[in-house]
Amino acid sequence: MTPAPLTERLRDPSGPLFFPVTAYGPGGSLDLDVYRTHVRRGVAAGAAAVFAACGTGEFHALLPEEFQACVRAAVEAAEGRVPVVAGAGYGTALAVRYAHLAADAGADGVLALPPYLVLAGQEGLLRHYREIAAATDLPVIVYQRDNAVLTPSTAVELARTDGVIGLKDGLGDLDLMQRVVSAVRTEVPGDFLYFNGLPTAELTQLAYRALGITLYSSAVFCFVPEIALAFHRALRTGDLPTAHRLLDGFYRPFVDLRAQGRGYAVSLVKAGVRLRGLDVGEVRPPLHEPAEDHVKQLAQLIERGYALLEEDA
Numbered sequence: 001m002t003p004a005p006l007t008e009r010l011r012d013p014s015g016p017l018f019f020p021v022t023a024y025g026p027g028g029s030l031d032l033d034v035y036r037t038h039v040r041r042g043v044a045a046g047a048a049a050v051f052a053a054c055g056t057g058e059f060h061a062l063l064p065e066e067f068q069a070c071v072r073a074a075v076e077a078a079e080g081r082v083p084v085v086a087g088a089g090y091g092t093a094l095a096v097r098y099a100h101l102a103a104d105a106g107a108d109g110v111l112a113l114p115p116y117l118v119l120a121g122q123e124g125l126l127r128h129y130r131e132i133a134a135a136t137d138l139p140v141i142v143y144q145r146d147n148a149v150l151t152p153s154t155a156v157e158l159a160r161t162d163g164v165i166g167l168k169d170g171l172g173d174l175d176l177m178q179r180v181v182s183a184v185r186t187e188v189p190g191d192f193l194y195f196n197g198l199p200t201a202e203l204t205q206l207a208y209r210a211l212g213i214t215l216y217s218s219a220v221f222c223f224v225p226e227i228a229l230a231f232h233r234a235l236r237t238g239d240l241p242t243a244h245r246l247l248d249g250f251y252r253p254f255v256d257l258r259a260q261g262r263g264y265a266v267s268l269v270k271a272g273v274r275l276r277g278l279d280v281g282e283v284r285p286p287l288h289e290p291a292e293d294h295v296k297q298l299a300q301l302i303e304r305g306y307a308l309l310e311e312d313a
Contacts, residue, residue, distance in 0.1 A: 006109050006139045007165050007191050009083050013048030016218035016228045017195070019056040021270045022070055024281030030066050032073045034280055038222075038273065039077035045225035047082060050074050054087035054111050056219045056266055061284040064101060071105035085141065089113030092128050099136040109139040111168065114148035122154045133163035143197060145170030152176075152183035159188040166193030168217075172204065178211055199265040200258060202231050203251050206243065209235065219265065220254065223272030227305045230312065242312055250305040257297055263287040264294075271295050275302060 010017075020042060023034035039050055052074035053059050053067050062070065071086045078084050086102035088095045088110045099110045112132050120128065125148055133140045140163050144150055149171055150158070158164045169177055177194070184192050196208040196216035205216050214235075221228035227250060234242040258264045267283045268290050274280060275298065282289050290298070 006083055006085075007193060009108075010049060010166075010193055010215065011191065013215065015046035015048040016221045016225075016232050017049050017051060017215065018042040018047035018221050019051045019054055019217055019219050020074070021222055021266070021273055021280050022053065022057045022062065023279075024284070026281070028281070028284065030069060031281065032069060034278065035070060036073050036077040038278060038280060039074050041278075042221065042225065043078050043081055045221075046229050047221065047225075049082050050078050050084045051111060051217070052084055052086050052107070054085075054113070056217075056222065056269060057087070058266060058284060058287070059087040059089060059113060061287075064097065067098060068101040068105050071102050071107050075106035083108035085109040085111050087111050087113050088132065090116045092131050095128070095132050096135040099132055099138060099140075103136055103138050107138060109141060109165070110136065111141050111143055113143050114146050117147070119147050122151055125150065126154050126157055129158055129164060130161050133161055136163070139163060139165045141166045141168055141193070141195070143168045143170060145197065149173075149176075150180070152179045155180045156183050156187045159184045159190075159192045165191075166195060166215075168195035168197040169213075170197040170199075172198050174207060174211065177208075177213070181211055181213070200251060200255050202228070203247065203255050205235060206247075219269045220251075220272075222269050223276050224250075224302055224305055226309060230309055245308055245312070246305070249308045250301065253301055253304075254298075257294060257301065260294055261288075261290055264290060268294065268298060272298055272302065275299050 020038050023031040025031040053070045074084045084107050086107040088098035129142050194213040196213055198204050201216035218228045231246045258268055267287050271290050
């Protein structure tokens with residue numbers, strides 16, 4: 001797939017962007033049958049795209065061959081109904097290797113995760129992402145967060161780079177994002193995409209929409225797709241009462257619970273998938289499982305979220 005079609009398919013999605021968890025069996029190895037079921041259910045529920053083996057999918061914990069197997073399984077499960085974008089990270093050489101593995105597995109694009117550990121300057125970051133884009137025919141979305149934060153001028157140069165189609169923001173600096181959006185709009189008119197990539201992005205999406213950023217990640221979609229779809233629909237239709245009711249009654253309490261443990265942005269989501277009846281296994285180290293009491297609170301919160309949907313009905 002060329003960059004233009006992927007951009008067109010992501011520009012105005014009909015549903016949330018789905019970041020599936022990676023399923024492991026009892027011994028800790030990949031369970032691709034369960035993973036396909038997870039992806040298939042998400043697509044059937046209304047996901048607009050599948051972002052396979054990214055942050056929520058524990059990219060950091062996968063061997064290269066496991067990564068490729070997950071991407072291939074996601075492509076098989078999606079059956080062409082929605083695009084599949086795969087993570088790629090670490091240093092430049094490894095990120096390029098992962099991009100090639102993703103392409104060979106049939107992915108439609110790459111989410112370029114922050115480079116491993118190093119604190120690089122703008123010149124190095126720009127070279128890193130340009131080399132990834134130059135090494136693959138897959139469209140590249142750059143993920144800004146942690147040690148990979150771009151200035152507006154660097155974002156402009158990335159927007160000018162063949163193959164780079166968008167920027168996902170996991171930093172949450174709205175002042176910076178406004179300046180990035182303004183600079184790119186001024187210097188590189190076109191269809192450059194922006195994504196809200198904060199954990200539980202729904203909580204901040206009203207603020208991002210004010211900047212013109214309508215795309216966002218939804219890890220919550222993994223285990224309560226109906227709630228995620230209701231919120232997405234409320235945003236699209238301008239139904240602020242419903243959006244506020246879901247924010248106040250479900251999303252804010254979920255974020256408060258997520259803040260109770262490190263790594264809960266992944267492990268609590270995975271616990272939620274298990275609570276809904278699909279055994280995707282536990283997280284791999286260095287992540288750890290949520291405390292039993294926190295899982296109980298999550299189960300209660302899920303019930304409360306669905307009760308809110310019934311009130312709306």
